[in-house]
Amino acid sequence: MENVQQLTKTIQSIGCNDRRLERFENLYPLPNGISYNSYFIDDEKTAIIDTVDSSVTLQYLENIKFALHGRDLDYLVVNHMEPDHCANIVEIAKLYPNFKLVGNKKTLQFFEQFYPETDLSANYMLVKNGATLSLGQHQLTFMLAPMVHWPEVMFTYESTEKILFSADAFGTFGAMNGNLFTDELDYEQLYGDESRRYYTNIVGKYGPQVTKALKKASDFDIAMIAPLHGPVWRTNHNYILDRYKAWSSYTPEKSGVVVPYASAYGNTASAVDYLVAQLSAQGIQDIRVYDVSKTHPSYVIADIFKYSHVIFAASTYNLALYPSMSALLDEMTILDIKDRKYALIGNGSWAPMATKHMVDFFETQKNWTNLAEPITITTALTKEHQAEFDALAKTVADSIKAETEK
Numbered sequence: 001m002e003n004v005q006q007l008t009k010t011i012q013s014i015g016c017n018d019r020r021l022e023r024f025e026n027l028y029p030l031p032n033g034i035s036y037n038s039y040f041i042d043d044e045k046t047a048i049i050d051t052v053d054s055s056v057t058l059q060y061l062e063n064i065k066f067a068l069h070g071r072d073l074d075y076l077v078v079n080h081m082e083p084d085h086c087a088n089i090v091e092i093a094k095l096y097p098n099f100k101l102v103g104n105k106k107t108l109q110f111f112e113q114f115y116p117e118t119d120l121s122a123n124y125m126l127v128k129n130g131a132t133l134s135l136g137q138h139q140l141t142f143m144l145a146p147m148v149h150w151p152e153v154m155f156t157y158e159s160t161e162k163i164l165f166s167a168d169a170f171g172t173f174g175a176m177n178g179n180l181f182t183d184e185l186d187y188e189q190l191y192g193d194e195s196r197r198y199y200t201n202i203v204g205k206y207g208p209q210v211t212k213a214l215k216k217a218s219d220f221d222i223a224m225i226a227p228l229h230g231p232v233w234r235t236n237h238n239y240i241l242d243r244y245k246a247w248s249s250y251t252p253e254k255s256g257v258v259v260p261y262a263s264a265y266g267n268t269a270s271a272v273d274y275l276v277a278q279l280s281a282q283g284i285q286d287i288r289v290y291d292v293s294k295t296h297p298s299y300v301i302a303d304i305f306k307y308s309h310v311i312f313a314a315s316t317y318n319l320a321l322y323p324s325m326s327a328l329l330d331e332m333t334i335l336d337i338k339d340r341k342y343a344l345i346g347n348g349s350w351a352p353m354a355t356k357h358m359v360d361f362f363e364t365q366k367n368w369t370n371l372a373e374p375i376t377i378t379t380a381l382t383k384e385h386q387a388e389f390d391a392l393a394k395t396v397a398d399s400i401k402a403e404t405e406k
Helices: 054-068 089-095 105-114 187-217 237-248 267-281 297-306 323-335 354-362 383-404
Strands: 011-013 016-018 034-036 039-041 047-049 075-077 100-103 124-126 132-134 139-144 154-158 163-165 224-226 254-262 287-291 307-317 340-347 368-370 375-377
Touching: 016 054, 039 054, 054 089, 100 105, 105 124, 139 187, 154 187, 187 237, 187 297, 187 323, 254 267, 254 297, 254 323, 254 383, 267 287, 267 307, 267 340, 267 375, 267 383, 287 297, 297 307, 297 323, 307 323, 307 354, 307 383, 323 354, 340 354, 340 383, 354 375, 375 383
Parallel strands: 047 075, 075 100, 100 124, 163 224, 254 287, 254 307, 307 340, 340 368, 340 375
Antiparallel strands: 011 039, 016 034, 039 047, 132 139, 139 154, 154 163
């Protein structure tokens, strides 16, 4: 049966949920599933804005047939050619062969790469930045937003109802639970952390491009923001816009400390527990501790974006850095995270090399501020090193307090 919801009297949400998918892009855990949003505009001419993933094709096609009520489809606008949004273009072409496939040059190139056996060139409608399309009462304007987060991405602005169809921008992990709009639910509780994890891991590398896209979008009078994942924003736009401004400029949301650690037998973990207890004694409240062998890097990355300080602690493994910590640092490099304050703790029983490897890594990173001399322990934390840990806790705490007092 169809599952269609009204954005306005003439615009519908025709997307679907997937609560079975284990990992987004086969990488990122989805404990609460994911939504794939698609929108239908009913006017003199009909239009669909983006499609959905192949995992929900049957439900999606039911939604389309219901929305059209026997009419033909005139336009399919493709804001983003990633497979979770483009997977049903060919299916739609089979049902409505006369439609126009609306996209920019890179969009149509990607379509041919993904579907080399399907020739829809006769259906192409090539648009450039600033191009417009009239559906009757509804007027669409196309705004290129390259690298947010693929090179073909564009936003579509509908001027009559003042809706920005924002592709992957302003979206979130997590399936929808019936409520279409953010003001119908507790967004912070349901999606606050997951929207950060979504941005920081999917879009996070492209902060400068996001900043440019935000500036372009500010030229439009926006009543709603309709992303391709998660609920629609029709009120309190500043909540998500302010977050995007902070994330895209690598500005911490809060003063606090994240402590990712890698520990083979528990000695490094025990040393971290001592350290964070001293941070607490210094009055620091926002402390997040992660065992990177157990926690998926996407959660750690999200909190590194959120907080101002990071203390990395890792043991040595085969004369190299412990593999799970090495993987986290590699992920940070890929995402080009910057503008954080950090400290390092290494461990090793017979040839402690972890500290050196982490020092070498941070010498290659941009705009990371080292707060203290690295500490190296040999197996277990002893009273010999206790004073160093106490001093590090005070240094980090003083730095956090100084930021809080600004």
